[in-house]
Amino acid sequence: MDDLVKILAELKDIAEAPTPNDYLKSWKEKGGKAIGWFCTYVPEEIIYACGMLPYRVTGEAINLELADSYLYPNACSFARNCLEMGLKGHYDLLDGLVGCNTCDHIRRMLDNWEIYLKTPFLHIFGLPHKVTEDTVSFFEDQLSVLKEKLEELAGCKLSEDAIYQGIKVYNRTRELLQYIYDSRKAELPPISGTETLAIIKAATRMPRDEYNRCLEKLVAELNSTENPKTSGEGPRILICGSLLDKADLHRTVEEMGGLVVADELCTGSRYFHGRVDESLEPIRALAGYYLSKPPCARMRPFKRRFDYVLDLVKQFKVDGVIYEVIKFCDTYGYDRPSLKKELEKNGIPVLELDIEYLPGSIGQVKTRIQAFIEMLNDRIRCAQS
Amino acid sequence: MVDVAKDQLGVVIEGFRKRLAHRRRHPGPKSSELFYEAIIKTYQSIADAKEEGKPLVWSSAIVPVEIFYAMDVVPFMPEPYCAIVASQLNLTGYMDMATSYGYPVELCSFHRLILAMAENNELPLPDILIHNSQVCDSSLKDFDLLSGIFQCPIFMVEQPFCFDETGIKYYKKELQRLIEFLEETTQRKLDYDRLGRVLELSNEAMAYQFEYEQLRKTVPTPVRAKDAFRTVNIKWMAGTEEAVAYFRSVRDEAAQMVENQRGAIPEERYRLYWAFAAPPMYANDICDWLETEYGAVFPVDMHNVILEKKDLDLSDPLGSLARKYFFDHLIKLCGAPLKLAIEDVVRVAEDYRIDGVVFPAHLGCKHGCAMIRGLRDALKERAGIPSLILDCDLLDPSIMPPDELRRKFEEFLEILENR
Numbered sequence: 001m002d003d004l005v006k007i008l009a010e011l012k013d014i015a016e017a018p019t020p021n022d023y024l025k026s027w028k029e030k031g032g033k034a035i036g037w038f039c040t041y042v043p044e045e046i047i048y049a050c051g052m053l054p055y056r057v058t059g060e061a062i063n064l065e066l067a068d069s070y071l072y073p074n075a076c077s078f079a080r081n082c083l084e085m086g087l088k089g090h091y092d093l094l095d096g097l098v099g100c101n102t103c104d105h106i107r108r109m110l111d112n113w114e115i116y117l118k119t120p121f122l123h124i125f126g127l128p129h130k131v132t133e134d135t136v137s138f139f140e141d142q143l144s145v146l147k148e149k150l151e152e153l154a155g156c157k158l159s160e161d162a163i164y165q166g167i168k169v170y171n172r173t174r175e176l177l178q179y180i181y182d183s184r185k186a187e188l189p190p191i192s193g194t195e196t197l198a199i200i201k202a203a204t205r206m207p208r209d210e211y212n213r214c215l216e217k218l219v220a221e222l223n224s225t226e227n228p229k230t231s232g233e234g235p236r237i238l239i240c241g242s243l244l245d246k247a248d249l250h251r252t253v254e255e256m257g258g259l260v261v262a263d264e265l266c267t268g269s270r271y272f273h274g275r276v277d278e279s280l281e282p283i284r285a286l287a288g289y290y291l292s293k294p295p296c297a298r299m300r301p302f303k304r305r306f307d308y309v310l311d312l313v314k315q316f317k318v319d320g321v322i323y324e325v326i327k328f329c330d331t332y333g334y335d336r337p338s339l340k341k342e343l344e345k346n347g348i349p350v351l352e353l354d355i356e357y358l359p360g361s362i363g364q365v366k367t368r369i370q371a372f373i374e375m376l377n378d379r380i381r382c383a384q385s
Numbered sequence: 386m387v388d389v390a391k392d393q394l395g396v397v398i399e400g401f402r403k404r405l406a407h408r409r410r411h412p413g414p415k416s417s418e419l420f421y422e423a424i425i426k427t428y429q430s431i432a433d434a435k436e437e438g439k440p441l442v443w444s445s446a447i448v449p450v451e452i453f454y455a456m457d458v459v460p461f462m463p464e465p466y467c468a469i470v471a472s473q474l475n476l477t478g479y480m481d482m483a484t485s486y487g488y489p490v491e492l493c494s495f496h497r498l499i500l501a502m503a504e505n506n507e508l509p510l511p512d513i514l515i516h517n518s519q520v521c522d523s524s525l526k527d528f529d530l531l532s533g534i535f536q537c538p539i540f541m542v543e544q545p546f547c548f549d550e551t552g553i554k555y556y557k558k559e560l561q562r563l564i565e566f567l568e569e570t571t572q573r574k575l576d577y578d579r580l581g582r583v584l585e586l587s588n589e590a591m592a593y594q595f596e597y598e599q600l601r602k603t604v605p606t607p608v609r610a611k612d613a614f615r616t617v618n619i620k621w622m623a624g625t626e627e628a629v630a631y632f633r634s635v636r637d638e639a640a641q642m643v644e645n646q647r648g649a650i651p652e653e654r655y656r657l658y659w660a661f662a663a664p665p666m667y668a669n670d671i672c673d674w675l676e677t678e679y680g681a682v683f684p685v686d687m688h689n690v691i692l693e694k695k696d697l698d699l700s701d702p703l704g705s706l707a708r709k710y711f712f713d714h715l716i717k718l719c720g721a722p723l724k725l726a727i728e729d730v731v732r733v734a735e736d737y738r739i740d741g742v743v744f745p746a747h748l749g750c751k752h753g754c755a756m757i758r759g760l761r762d763a764l765k766e767r768a769g770i771p772s773l774i775l776d777c778d779l780l781d782p783s784i785m786p787p788d789e790l791r792r793k794f795e796e797f798l799e800i801l802e803n804r
Contacts, residue, residue, distance in 0.1 A: 069758065070758045071754075071755045071758075072746060072751075072754035072755055072757065074491070074748055074749075074751055074754055075751055075754070075755050076751070100546070101546040103522050104521055104522045104751050104752035104755070105751055105752075105755070107546075107722075107752070108723065108751070108752050108755030108756065109755070111722055111723035111724070111755070111756070111759065112723070112755065112758065112759065114722075114723075114724070115723065115724070115759050124546075124722070125546075125547075126545045126546035126547040126552070127546065128518075128543055128545065129518045129525065129541060129543060130518075130541055130543060134555075134558065134559075134562070135543060138545060138547075138555050141551060142547065297526075298522070298525075300525065300529045300541055301529055301532070301539075302526075302529050302530065302533070325489065327491055328491045328751060330492060330493075330522040330523055330526060330751065331522055331525075331526060333488070333489040333491065333492050334488070334492060334496075334522075334523070334526035334527060334529075334530060335526070335530075336487060336489070337486055337487030337488060338530055338533055340487060352487075354489065
């Protein structure tokens with residue numbers, strides 16, 4: 001178990017290290033190129049296949065003074081925080097950025113980034129809002145253009161085989177993460193929600209081959225029967241909502257006796273769900289996979305998202321759901337009343353939280369989280385007696 | 386139709402009828418009568434749709450309305466309707482209602498209003514919902530949720546985030562899919578001859594509107610702001626005889642004023658550009674006040690910018706509709722990359738010889754507010770034109786009350802005066 005704890009601690013350090021982290025610096029020192037990406041609809045495989053390091057752009061700033069003068073205080077704090085980091089030079093090592101029209105906040109953040117920051121390469125592709133054969137074909141065209149742009153930047157010409165290799169590597173990540181994630185279906189999960197969040201976040205901040213090796217070791221340790229680790233008991237909770245890559249909420253829930261066993265976050269289960277079909281032409285395969293995976297709230301119809309959440313609730317035997325929305329987030333904000341109604345119809349209580357993508361924002365809602373967990377405990381006790 | 390919705394629609398129609406009756410008793414510009422006749426006809430057709438056996442199709446902005454007229458279905462746009470209702474009724478009650486249904490206060494107040502009224506059965510029940518993907522997240526999400534409230538078929542017109550021929554090609558196919566969807570759900574076939582006639586009418590109205598907008602460039606501008614701003618309601622009736630008659634009339638009136646070298650107001654001192662959205666619904670008289678007190682006119686506004694006249698090609702109806710709506714100024718401001726919006730806005734400001742640009746930072750409009758810095762900087766650096774940013778909510782007066790709104794304008798006009 002010591003090795004398991006050690007690996008988890010290493011991944012936590014990678015997840016929490018400030019940007020630019022040592023991996024990014026080292027990659028650049030060796031002459032490599034690094035490409036930032038914002039949204040999990042960006043196929044990292046293509047960046048990887050071009051021999052470049054994909055690095056997820058997130059926010060670590062503690063105040064947003066600069067960003068507020070470009071965006072507006074009613075832009076979501078994630079978008080403002082990313083821009084703040086860019087304006088302060090934290091992402092200057094990146095050779096380029098790739099994004100898409102995820103939502104109004106992200107696309108306007110990208111607009112401002114394009115006008116006011118000097119990132120040499122910035123490519124924004126169109127992401128359809130619905131999944132049909134026609135939109136998959138359209139998306140395939142968009143990814144082909146992205147591939148050409150990245151090839152030009154990297155100075156290479158990708159063979160189909162090179163993209164297949166990228167797909168294989170990333171599919172392996174998905175397989176390993178799914179295995180680790182599914183371990184939390186157990187009555188006494190070996191890994192906490194806080195630890196899981198860090199494991200997934202580390203994937204987006206280091207070279208993928210090295211990350212997969214780390215995951216292989218983690219899985220081997222999980223399979224070891226010596227001194228199995230557990231993260232304790234408590235009401236089983238699913239967290240869903242706006243982008244959340246900071247562990248504050250998960251940690252607070254777990255410190256108060258809850259168990260975060262599942263999530264519907266782009267920084268969680270939606271990052272790795274499913275597999276790219278390796279039998280198809282690679283760009284087509286990527287288009288189909290990325291568009292069809294468990295959807296962000298920006299996709300429609302909303303039923304697809306709701307069904308995914310309800311399925312997770314069932315699979316992970318969830319007792320309660322925490323639906324967090326970053327203030328001003330429209331897509332997740334609009335969905336909340338309807339999803340809450342649906343969950344409560346299925347007997348699942350919901351705690352609605354409005355948070356900011358800034359350190360310390362969870363402090364304001366601790367009391368409500370505590371009350372929610374106490375209520376869930378009471379329900380469980382009543383059900384058992 | 387549920388009684389509350391029917392009653393409310395009846396009140397709105399009756400309000401317009403009274404204004405029309407007044408104008409007939411006290412004749413003024415012909416366009417004014419034509420405006421109310423067109424609006425009454427539109428809302429009456431919505432009220433009568435069920436009885437006449439016509440499908441009522443709710444539509445968001447920037448969906449080719451010509452297709453609805455060609456298919457003889459009745460279009461209803463909830464946004465402008467709810468804005469009319471909000472300006473006449475108790476907004477606070479509706480905002481509280483939206484909150485009670487769980488919709489966060491940070492969402493756009495227009496869309497919270499639509500959802501509150503829909504949940505409360507105060508809107509004409511749709512048979513079908515059609516919306517565009519590219520206007521804004523609120524428009525995308527609320528129509529999706531409305532389909533859950535009303536349990537009726539919905540089609541989202543995917544206008545791709547791809548502003549070149551690839552995007553237009555895709556959008557043309559999407560319009561074809563829209564037609565197929567409407568044919569299946571309404572059991573009506575699109576008559577392409579009828580579509581041709583509708584497009585001819587649309588072209589004719591657009592030609593008049595284009596001329597009218599060019600006439601507004603004149604110094605002094607020949608049209609008052611309130612008259613100009615409301616033309617957007619008729620613009621959304623593209624393809625009807627009423628739109629042709631109205632735009633011909635406003636074009637003639639503006640031309641007459643220009644020929645007589647008369648401005649809309651006695652002394653024009655400042656030329657302003659309402660670059661985004663519209664004046665707050667709770668301060669409808671702000672433009673009248675600016676014109677009367679300060680000689681500040683609005684020769685141009687967001688909804689009525691036509692930078693180039695493009696005729697709809699009857700030999701390629703869907704392709705030309707795709708092109709018309711794809712590059713509509715509203716889409717460039719709302720759904721396209723900011724650099725496209727900047728080009729348009731700077732060009733318009735220069736063409737119309739604008740002294741100052743007005744930009745309402747509507748609290749719920751996240752994409753709109755996020756454009757402000759880029760637009761303001763470009764206007765200043767490229768055209769030397771200052772901007773007035775109004776931190777307000779277009780429906781809720783508590784954020785920027787009317788007196789504060791006036792004070793902001795006064796301060797801005799002082800800046801213009803000192804330049």
